[in-house]
Amino acid sequence: DAGVIQSPRHEVTEMGQEVTLRCKPISGHNSLFWYRQTMMRGLELLIYFNNNVPIDDSGMPEDRFSAKMPNASFSTLKIQPSEPRDSAVYFCASSLTWLADNEQFFGPGTRLTVL
Amino acid sequence: AQSVTQLDSQVPVFEEAPVELRCNYSSSVSVYLFWYVQYPNQGLQLLLKYLSGSTLVKGINGFEAEFNKSQTSFHLRKPSVHISDTAEYFCAVSEGSSGDKLTFGTGTRLAVRP
Numbered sequence: 001d002a003g004v005i006q007s008p009r010h011e012v013t014e015m016g017q018e019v020t021l022r023c024k025p026i027s028g029h030n031s032l033f034w035y036r037q038t039m040m041r042g043l044e045l046l047i048y049f050n051n052n053v054p055i056d057d058s059g060m061p062e063d064r065f066s067a068k069m070p071n072a073s074f075s076t077l078k079i080q081p082s083e084p085r086d087s088a089v090y091f092c093a094s095s096l097t098w099l100a101d102n103e104q105f106f107g108p109g110t111r112l113t114v115l
Numbered sequence: 116a117q118s119v120t121q122l123d124s125q126v127p128v129f130e131e132a133p134v135e136l137r138c139n140y141s142s143s144v145s146v147y148l149f150w151y152v153q154y155p156n157q158g159l160q161l162l163l164k165y166l167s168g169s170t171l172v173k174g175i176n177g178f179e180a181e182f183n184k185s186q187t188s189f190h191l192r193k194p195s196v197h198i199s200d201t202a203e204y205f206c207a208v209s210e211g212s213s214g215d216k217l218t219f220g221t222g223t224r225l226a227v228r229p
Contacts, residue, residue: 106158
């Protein structure tokens, strides 16, 4: 299996632009998680889905952030409009189920820089 | 609410020396505990986890951790480290109720020197 796939690996954009990050989870996994990693705040859970349905989006920082999972093999995280403070590494992870004892498999991340 | 404290942001150690990375958690209910490792420019990878049973848990790459309920700790150890162990290590906790999410610590950077 190819593991969790994220694209792009690097994104540089200007403030005010729309940014879309993409994730393909491991086939057969029913849960998908979006995290953000920064030096200041560490690794934060933004949102997670189970069977394509958002379960908890309490970590989404503000209305500029949105996430969708239209099917079991694809998810997007969108920032519109982007701001310099959104610069971070964004990880997608998937697991067999949303139960807490399941291992989460992480993608390589997308490094976002907003100028 | 659950939380995780990793007391050391950075741990330098010489190759073949033993190492311990500390992790304390706070929770009012039973927990599941995890250690993940992040190599440079990569995503996180599970090292080991404690769900129940034996308090000494063995993981990949020769790492082990011990769950201590009275001290609310889950320290990670390795008796002899290698250069390739240089990475960021994250402790994480879940409160074990169905569907609860992971809360990660701030990470400890292990720097192994020759």
